[in-house]
Amino acid sequence: MRLANRRKYKQERRKLLTTPSRLLKLILPLTTLDKNSDRKDIEPLALLVHPQQPLSYLERLIQSELPMITAKDGHTEKVPAVHFRAQDSTQDEITADHRKEIDEDVEEGTDEQMVDGKIMKLGKISSSKDKSISQKDKEQIRNDLRGGPGEGGVESYSGSGREQSSEGEVKFVRWSSSTEIGDFIRDAARGKEFAVEIEGSSREIRVGVPSFNDRTHYLRVRLRKKSRKLADYAKIKKECDDLAHRGARHLAMGGLGLLVSWWVGTFFLTFLTPIGWDTMEPVTYFAGLSTIILGYLWFLYHNREVSYRAALNLTVSRRQRTLYQAKGFDLQKWEAVIEEANALRKEIKNIADEYDVDWDEKADEGSEEVHDALKAERKKTKRKEKEDEGEEAEEDERDEEDKEKRKDD
Known part of the structure; x- marks a missing residue:
C-alpha cells in the first residue's frame, strides 16, 4: 500500500x-x-x-x-x-509496399482526419451503397493514408491527449x-x-x-464569464433596440401619411377648387426645390447621402441612445466585452485548428442571443476592415497618379 x-x-x-x-x-x-x-x-x-x-x-x-x-x-x-x-x-505503418484496395466510396474521398478519436471524411464522397466501415477497415484506411515504407502520406491528429x-x-x-x-x-x-x-x-x-x-480550460472559463455578462446586457439591449425600431417604423409611417396628405391636398386644390393649376404649379415647384435644398443641407451636416436607410438609421440610433441612458445600459462597456469575447473565441478557435478538433462554441457562449451578438460584431469588423482597405487602395492610386503627373511635368 x-x-x-x-x-x-x-x-x-x-x-x-x-x-x-x-x-x-x-x-x-x-x-x-x-x-x-x-x-x-x-x-x-x-x-x-x-x-x-x-x-x-x-x-x-x-x-x-x-x-x-x-x-x-x-x-x-x-x-x-x-x-x-x-x-x-509510423508505429502502425504497414509492411507491404502496395496499398490494399478499398471501397469505391472511400477511394473517392479526398482526405480523412482523426477528430476526437474518430475518423472523419473530408471532401466529396460518392457511393452507390450505404455501408458501415468496420474498425479494422478504419485502421487500414488510416494506415493507407499515412503510406507504406518510403511513401508519402497524410498525418492524423487528435486533441484527446491524456483523455484518450x-x-x-x-x-x-x-x-x-x-x-x-x-x-x-x-x-x-x-x-x-x-x-x-x-x-x-x-x-x-x-x-x-x-x-x-x-x-483551453481557462480560455473557455473566461469566455463563459464574458458570455454571462453579455447575456444580461443582451436582454436590455434587445428590449431597447426593439422599442427604437418600432418607433422608427412609426415615424416612417407618419412620413408616408404626410406625403399622401400632400398629394391628396395638391390634387384637391388643383382640380376641385377655383385655385387651379396656375397657382399650384409654383407652389409644387418651390416645395420640390425646398426638398432638394433640405436634402443638401442634410448631406453637409451629417456627411452622408440622403436615403431612407440613412434617415432610418439616424432615427434608430438617436432613439437607442435615449433608451440606453434610461435603462442604464453602458454601450461602451458592451462593446468592450464583445471585443474581449471575440478575442477569446478566436484564440480557442486557433487552438482547435491546431488540435484538429471540432469545438462547439455555442456550448460555451451560453445563449443564442450572445452567439448572434458576437457574430454580428465580427461581421461589422470585417466590413469595416474591407472599407478601410478600399480607402487605402484609393489613396495609393491617387498617390501613384500624382507621382506620374509630376514625372510628366
Missing part, C-alpha cells in the same frame, strides 16, 4: 498544466547533488514556458537544475543531454530541439503522454499530454 501511494505521488508530480496567463507549467521530479537513494525528498520542479518557445529553451532550463555527470573518458564532467520524445506516428484510452505498447520518436513547444505538444496530443529523456538517468520521465480541453 505504501509503495502504491508512493508511485501515485510520483505520477502526480509529473504534469504539464495550462495556466491563466496562457503559459505552460511543466512539473518534473528532478534530483540534485544530494543523490538521495529512496527519492523521498525530491521536490517537484516547476518550469513556466511559452508555447512559441523552442524545446531547446526548455532543455536549458532542465539542464540548469541537474548535477554534472562524468563523461565517457571518465575524467571530465559535462552537462547531461536532455531529449524530448513523443508517440511515433490506452492502446497498448507505444513507440516514441525523438524530436528536434528547435521545434516550438506548442507544435511538439500538438503532435504529442495524439498519444496520452510524452517522454523526457535525461542522459545518465536509469529511466525516462513520462509526462501526461494536455488535451484540447486542458489547453
Whole structure:
C-alpha cells in the first residue's frame, strides 16, 4: 500500500498544466547533488514556458537544475543531454509496399482526419451503397493514408491527449530541439503522454499530454464569464433596440401619411377648387426645390447621402441612445466585452485548428442571443476592415497618379 501511494505521488508530480496567463507549467521530479537513494525528498520542479518557445529553451532550463555527470573518458564532467520524445506516428505503418484496395466510396474521398478519436471524411464522397466501415477497415484506411515504407502520406491528429484510452505498447520518436513547444505538444496530443529523456538517468520521465480541453480550460472559463455578462446586457439591449425600431417604423409611417396628405391636398386644390393649376404649379415647384435644398443641407451636416436607410438609421440610433441612458445600459462597456469575447473565441478557435478538433462554441457562449451578438460584431469588423482597405487602395492610386503627373511635368 505504501509503495502504491508512493508511485501515485510520483505520477502526480509529473504534469504539464495550462495556466491563466496562457503559459505552460511543466512539473518534473528532478534530483540534485544530494543523490538521495529512496527519492523521498525530491521536490517537484516547476518550469513556466511559452508555447512559441523552442524545446531547446526548455532543455536549458532542465539542464540548469541537474548535477554534472562524468563523461565517457571518465575524467571530465559535462552537462547531461536532455531529449524530448513523443508517440511515433509510423508505429502502425504497414509492411507491404502496395496499398490494399478499398471501397469505391472511400477511394473517392479526398482526405480523412482523426477528430476526437474518430475518423472523419473530408471532401466529396460518392457511393452507390450505404455501408458501415468496420474498425479494422478504419485502421487500414488510416494506415493507407499515412503510406507504406518510403511513401508519402497524410498525418492524423487528435486533441484527446491524456483523455484518450490506452492502446497498448507505444513507440516514441525523438524530436528536434528547435521545434516550438506548442507544435511538439500538438503532435504529442495524439498519444496520452510524452517522454523526457535525461542522459545518465536509469529511466525516462513520462509526462501526461494536455488535451484540447486542458489547453483551453481557462480560455473557455473566461469566455463563459464574458458570455454571462453579455447575456444580461443582451436582454436590455434587445428590449431597447426593439422599442427604437418600432418607433422608427412609426415615424416612417407618419412620413408616408404626410406625403399622401400632400398629394391628396395638391390634387384637391388643383382640380376641385377655383385655385387651379396656375397657382399650384409654383407652389409644387418651390416645395420640390425646398426638398432638394433640405436634402443638401442634410448631406453637409451629417456627411452622408440622403436615403431612407440613412434617415432610418439616424432615427434608430438617436432613439437607442435615449433608451440606453434610461435603462442604464453602458454601450461602451458592451462593446468592450464583445471585443474581449471575440478575442477569446478566436484564440480557442486557433487552438482547435491546431488540435484538429471540432469545438462547439455555442456550448460555451451560453445563449443564442450572445452567439448572434458576437457574430454580428465580427461581421461589422470585417466590413469595416474591407472599407478601410478600399480607402487605402484609393489613396495609393491617387498617390501613384500624382507621382506620374509630376514625372510628366
